[in-house]
Amino acid sequence: MIVEHLNLVDFRNYATADLTLHRGPNVLVGRNGQGKTNLAEAIVFLATLGSHRVSADAPMVRDGHEFAIIRARLSVGERRVLIEVQLNRQGSNKARINGSPVKTSELPRYAHVVLFAPEDLQIVRGDPSARRRFADQLLIQRAPRMAGVLGDYDRVLKQRTALLKSARARGIRGEALTTLEVWDDKLVALGSEIIVARQRLAADLQAPLAEAYSAIAGADHRPELEWALSVRGGDPEEGEPAETVALERADIAETFRAALLAKRTQELDRGLTLVGPHRDDLLMRVRSLPVKGYASHGESWSVALALRLASAELLRSESPAGDPVLILDDVFAELDADRRRRLATLTSGYEQVVVTAAVEEDIPEVLHRHVVRIDAGTIIDDRADANTSSSAEASDQTDEGSDA
Template sequence: MIVEHLSLVDFRNYATAELALHPGPNVLVGRNGQGKTNLAEAVVFLATLGSHRVSSDAPMVRDGEEFAIIRARLAHARRKVLAEVQLNRQGSNRARINGSAAKTNELPRYAHVVLFAPEDLQIVRGDPSARRRFADQLLIQRTPRLAGVLADYDRVLRQRTALLKSARARGIRGDALSTLDVWDDKLIALGSEIIDARIRLAADLHRPLIDAYAAIAGADHSPEIEWALSVRGADPEDGTTEGADKGEIAELFRAALQAKRTNELERGLTLTGPHRDDLVLRVRGLPVKGYASHGESWSVALALRLASAELLRTESPAGDPVLILDDVFAELDADRRQRLAGLTAGYEQVIVTAAVEADIPEPLHRHVVRIEAGTILDERSESSPFVERAERVETSGEEDPGE
């Protein structure tokens, strides 16, 4: 897949923006705070329906505006697709495909992107929520309909938790809250599907993770990946876990909810389910979190992204996912820079952002665009490195690039 053109309206620090992109490497250069990562974030949103920097959509809408628009022309071999999403500060987002209204969860069917960013270190060193977010965004790209399942689970979880809090405030205990059973059924049905998909994802990532880690680190430290499931009573903090057969998950989930009901009513919280699970990562037989060195942690984080890209590359009929390397090279030593550049340069399209152009290894240093204060500039001008791009591709909401 190729992103041929990106258009933004009131997104982050951009009132408007038009960016032409090319097959192969594209380098976006600019000082910190100028808007490079905002461009990367916009492309990622189309593929994952989320941001790698914030947990809600409102911060992506320019200050003082009610909505933002991301529009991208995508090329899948000979087929062109115009994908558009309107991010609303309040209310549901809206999407269009080739000018026709569509559900937002259909966007990942067309946009396939893998992002590398400094925030990736939090996947291996941060809270379990960062690892769950990594896995769920990859699940959405792999199986777009799971975006709806995840959204429905979050909605049911909020409603069930609100009921628990209300019961605690009214002093209701035990079996007196019969309506909780209805929410349990919904939570189990949705949550079991999520847990099963996550387990299969971890299994499918295992071999690509081993290969990618060896390529990045230059050593074989036997990386492992598996889920600590709260429905099995696993404590994500101790890193111990067992797998779950697909037929077991719903039964395990129901038993766990029943066992914890008294405690849930006392605390006003839902204490078991995929929202409490953790993705356990190990190297050399030890949990990465708390035991791995800084270099090993970075190698695992990069390997997770490379493994994700290889998985999508293998499964997608649309070709390679777009790789976005967002300010990653400044965080890496010289050896890892060269290895990462060599491993990613062969993808159909790579988008690299950097504050310092010299940080970009030669294999990725081709088409260079400069960003300054929310303005997209082209450094190829002979008169000045900061002049507006002469060649622009204008798009409109009614454009239909056809099949």
């Protein structure tokens, strides 16, 4: 898959922006805060229906405006596809494919993107939510229908938790709360499907992860992935160990329901749903030790990069659309010279690579080809005449609207 052209309207610091991209490596160069990462973020949103920087859509809409538009022309084999999403500050987003309205969940069927970013270190070192987010965004690209399952689960979870809080406030206990069983049924059905998909994802990532880690680190430290499931006891979200033995598909719903019953008193006391995929954690090990808390800085970066490379290889092997687009967002500035060279070599063979950097010299030569310069929201293509450069009006937005 190739992103041939990107058009933005009222997205982050851009009033309007047009960016032409080519097959092979593309380099976006500019000082920090000029809008490079905003361009990368827009492409990623089309594939994952989310941002790698914020959990809500509103910060991506330019200050003073009610919605933003992301529009991209994709080349998928011999086909050309125009995909578009309108991000609304309030209400549901809207999407179009070749001009026809579709559900936003349809977009990842066409756009496959893998992003490498400094924030990736939080997947390894941060709290469980960062790892769940990584897994779920990859799930959506692998099976776009999972966007609906995850969205439905979140809605049921909010409604069930609201009921628990209301019951706590009114002093309703035990069997008197009969309506909770209805939400339990929905939570178990949707949550079981998520657990199955996540466990399969971890298993399928294992081989490409080991290969990618060895290529990045230059050593075989036996990286491993396992899900710690709250339905097996414990609470990974709060640091309480949970069993990591994978559950058989047929046993998940029964185990989930039993765990909800076992936690019922605690849930009513706290007004929280304490069991389910929203409390699980993806555990990572190297040399049989947990990465979080034991791995060195270099090992942590190697795991983070290997996770992204393994994701790309998994999508590449499964997608009839060809390679995913790789976006390396300011990542080379974070790496030592050896990891820069290894990562550049491993990614240069993909159909399309987009690299952002504040310092052009940070980019290894193998990726240094088509250069686009970004300056205060103005996009200048080195391949084009200065007179035909694409200009975008930049607002005074200096907080989350600009890349760090």
